[in-house]
Amino acid sequence: MQDQEQWIGIDVCKRWLDVHLRPQKQSFRVSNTASGIRELLTHLCPPEAVARVILESTGGYERSVALVLSTLAYPVVVINARQARNVAKAANQLAKTDPVDAAILAWFGEAMKPPIRSLASEADAELQDLVTRRRQLVDLLTAEQNRLSGLRGTAQADIAAHIAWRKDRIQQLDEQIDTQIHPCQPWQAKQTRLMTVPGVGKVVAATLLALLPDLGQLSTRKISTLVGVAPFNRDSGQKQGKRAIFGGRAAVRQLLYMAAWVAVRHNSVIRVFYHRLLAKGKATKVALVACMHKLLTILNAMLNHGTDWQPSNSDGSQSAVPASSFA
Template sequence: MKFIGIDISKSTFVAAYPQLKGYQTHTYTNDIKGVKKFISSLSVADHQCVLEATGNYGTLLLYMLCEQNIAASLVNPKQIKHFARMMMAVTKTDDVDARLIALYGEKMHPPVYKVPAEAVILMKHKKVVLRQLKKQLTSLTNLRGSFTVLPRIDKNSLKALDKTIAFIEKQIGGLEADIVNIANEEFSKQIKSLTSVKGIGITLATSLIISTAGFTQFENPKQLSRYIGICPTYQQSGTSINIKGTINRNGDSDLRSLLYIASWSAIRYNQACRETYQRLKAKGKPSKVALIAVANKLVRQAFAICKAESIYIDGYISKKEKTSNFSCI
C-alpha cells in the first residue's frame, strides 16, 4: 500500500506521491474538478490517502474519496505536529507538510476513515452552528450587562441588543430541538439505553451519539475516553521524574464539559459512580480528580449498554469488572 500525504488549504491542496527516492508533489484546486483530477491518479487497490482534520476545507475531498472506495485516513493535526518535531523538520511549506503526512502514513498506518450515517452528519452540522451561536449569545449578554452600569444608556443600542439576543435564543432553541428530534428518530434505541444511565440526560446522550457516530467509531471505552480528552497523563523516567499530570484535553471540549457536569448528578443517583467517587475521596483524592473518574465511569457504562443494546441496571456488576479493571485512570 502506498500512502499519499495531502495538505489542505481553502482553495488548493497538495498531494505527495511516494517515489523510489523521496516524494513527488502535485497541487490541485480544492473543488469538484480538482478532486476528480486527483482521484483519477489513484488506484483503489494500491493507494491510501492521509490528511489532517482541518475543518470543512477537507470534507469534499474526504467524501469523494470514500465514494470511490479509496481508503482515506483523517489524522489529528497534533499527531502530525509532533511527528514533524520527531523528524526535526525545520521548514514548513505546503509541499513539506504533504511529504511529512505521507511519511507519517507510511510509518504509523493510521486507520481508514468510516463515513458516518447521514443523520450523524446532519447533527454534527447543527452542533457546530449551535456552538457558535452560544458563544455569540454569551458575548452579547455580557455586553448588555456592561451597559447597565453606564450613567446614560442609548436606548436604540439596547433595543438592538435585546432583539439580537432574543433572535439568537430562538435559533438555539430550534437547533437543539432539531438535534433531539433527529436523535430520537434515527437512534431511538441508543437514546433509550443511554438515558437509562443515571446521570446521562438527552443532551449528553445526543452528544455521545454524534461524537461516536452511533458508537461505530470506537472499539472500546478507552479509545472513546482518549478521544474525549478525559484520560490523565503521566510522566515517569527513572527515579527523578514521576508526575501525575492533568487530563489530556485532546478531544471534544463540549462533550468533556457535559460529562463533567453529568458527574455531579451521577455521584448522587448512580450507585457505581457514587462508590467510585467515595472510594477516591477516601484515598484523599481532590474532588475534581474523583469527578473525572466518575466521568470515565459514565463513558464505560454508556459504551457497554449501547454495544449490548440493553438498558442500564443500577448496581449491576459484569463478570469482566469483577475480574479486572479496564479503566483508563
C-alpha cells in the first residue's frame, strides 16, 4: 500500500483511457474496453488508498470505466470538461494532449477535492438514454418540418414520409419511457406528483426524473445553479453589470422553458408572477427566466416535502409548501 493517497486522472475517448497517477507521476494508456479496464485495475492502489478518481464527462464513453471503478468502491467523480480546461488555462498549460489532460485531471482532484456523488445505475442510465434519444428525434422532426414547405413533388413526399416515421418513433419512445418508469415506485410517485403542477406534463416530468435526479435533494440556490437558471453577478469596481444565467444542464433548461410558457397561461401562481414582473418593466425573456426559476423552486420544494400542488389562493400565491423552502 502507498504511504500517500493516490489521485487518479483518466482522460477518456472512444478508443483509449489515458491515465495519470499522482503523486507517482506515472502515466499510461489502456484501451477503453473491458480488457483495458481490467488492465487499468492492475496499476491502481486499493480503493482505501485512493483519494479521488477524476474523469471528464465525454458523451457516455466514460460510463463503463466509471461504473466498474465505482462498483469496486473507488471514489469516482465525473466532472464537466470545462472545469478541467479552465484549470489548465489558469496553470498556463497551453498544450493539450490526452496525457496532459489526464495529469490536469489528477491535479484538479488533489487541489479541489470535488465531492463524491453516486453514479447513475443501469436503470437510471437507460432512462437518460431514452429521454435523450426522444429529444434528438424531436429536434430532427422540427428540422424536417422546416424543410417540407420548400420542396415539391417526390422530394416533398419523401420528407413527409420521414416526418410520419419520426412521429411514430417518438410515440414508441414515449411508451418505452413509460415502461421504464412504471415498475419503479419512487419514479412513478415523483412523476405523478410533478404532473399535479399546471404546466408540467409527462414529457417534462420524465425529463426531470432522468436528467435531474437531484431534484428535491438540494437547496433552491444549488438546484437553480445546476439547471442554469440562477442569475450571476457581473460587477467590477463601480460598474454594476447585468445579471445573466450561465451554464447548467441545457436539456433540462430547454424543457423548463417550454413548461414555463405553458404555466404562464394555465398556472395562476406563475401567471400572476409573470405579469407582475412585466408591470415592473422587466423584459419578456427576463420575466420568463424568472418564471422558470420559480417553477423549478416549487417543483424542488414539492419533492423535498412530499407534497402535491394545491390550488392557489385568491392573490395567486401557492401554499402547498412551507415558505422556508423558497429561501
